[in-house]
Amino acid sequence: MLMASWVQRLNELEPVGVIVFLLLLGSLVQGMRRGASGSAKRLFFFVWEGIVIAVCLVLSAQLTNRLSPAAAKWLTGAVKVPQQELSGIEQAWYTLVTSLRDFALLRYAVMFLLSYLLLRALAALIEPLADRTVEGMLRSRSKEEPLADIRGQKQASRAVGAVLGAIHGAGRSFVFVALLFVYVSLMPNGWYVEQISNSQVYSKAAAWLSPVAGDVLTGQGPVFTEAVEAQFKQILQRKYEMIDYAIPAKIEQAAVYVTKDAQTDEAKARSLYEWLGKRIAYDYDKARNYEEQGIWKEQNPPETFDTRKGVCIDIARLYAVMARSVGLEVRVVTGMGADGSGGFGPHAWNEVRIGAGDDSWIPLDATWANAGDWFNPPGFDETHIREA
Missing domain, CATH: 3.10.620.30 (C8orf32 fold)
Structure with missing residues (x-):
C-alpha cells in the first residue's frame, strides 16, 4: 500500500511544477552555502543579466526593423545567380542568399539573431566593470561590520543568503514559466503543449501573464506557425531554382x-x-x-x-x-x-x-x-x- 501510494504521488507530479520546485530549492541551497555576500552578488548579476537581455532584445528588434528593408534592397542588386551548372556548395550558398533576399521572415530572423549576439558581446565588455564595482561595495560593507560574534555572523549570513537565494530562484522560475508561455502562445500545436497547459503551476502563472502579453501574442500562434511553415516550404522549393540554373x-x-x-x-x-x-x-x-x-x-x-x-x-x-x-x-x-x-x-x-x-x-x-x-x-x- 505504501509503495502504491508513492507511485501514485509520483505519477501525479507535474513536470512544470517539479522544475519550478527544483529551481527554488537549488537557489535556496546555493544561497545558504554562499551566504549573504555571495548571494547578493549572484542576485545582482541575475537582475543585471535580465536587464541586459531585455535591452538587447529591444535594440535588436529596432535595428532589424530598420536594416532589413535596406538589406533586401542591397541583396537584390548584389546577388546574381550565374547561368551555369552549380556545385553542391554553390547551390547551398545561392539558396541561402536568395532566400535571405526574397523571404522577409527568414531575413528578419537571421538579422535579429546576429544583432542580438553582437549587442550581447558588447554588453559582455561592460560586465567586468560591474563585477569590480559590486565586489568593492561588498568588501567595504564587510569591513565596517564588527567581528565580535563570527559564528552569529555566519548564521545570519546564511539566513540572509537563503532569502536572497529564494528570491533568485523565484526570478529563475518566472523566466522559465514566461518562456513556456511564449512557446505555448506561438506554437499552440507544438510538442508537449497540451501537458504544459494542463499544469496547475503554469495555468496560474499564465493567468497573470496573459493581461501583460496577451494582446501581443493572442492569435499570433497559428498565423506565426503557418508563416514559418510556408516560408520553409518556399526555401526548400528554392533548391529547384538553384539546380535549374544550368x-x-x-x-x-x-x-x-x-x-x-x-x-x-x-x-x-x-x-x-x-x-x-x-x-x-x-x-x-x-x-x-x-x-x-x-x-x-x-x-x-x-x-x-x-x-x-x-x-x-x-x-x-x-x-x-x-x-x-x-x-x-x-x-x-x-x-x-x-x-x-x-x-x-x-x-x-x-x-x-x-x-x-x-x-x-x-x-x-x-x-x-x-x-x-x-x-x-x-x-x-x-x-x-x-x-x-
Missing part, C-alpha cells in the same frame, strides 16, 4: 527559336507559355502513382523537355529554365490549384516579371494551357492559392 544548350536554343519574333518581355513570356502548353503533355501515370501509391519520380527540366511530358512542377520548372535563357526574370510558385470539383489540390505554376516594380509580376499556368487561356487572366487568384 541551362542546357538544346533548351536554350529552343527558347530562342520560340521567342525569335517576340519584341517585348510579355510577348516572350506568352510565346513560351503557348509552346509548352501545346508540346508538353500532362503525365497522368506519374500523378496517379504518387496519389495512389506514394511513389514520386523526381524529374529535371531536360527530362521533361526530352520526354515531352510531366506534372505541374515539372512543366513549371521547364518554363522557368526556358524563360531565364531568353533574359526573363521568372519564378516557380507552389500552392493549391482548383480541381474542377469545388476543391483544391497541390499545384505549381509560374510568375514572370514584366516591367519594373513589385506589381510587375504576372502569373501564368502552362500546365492548364490546353484548358483555356491561363496567361495572366482575370481572377487567376480565385483558382490558384499560393503558399504565403
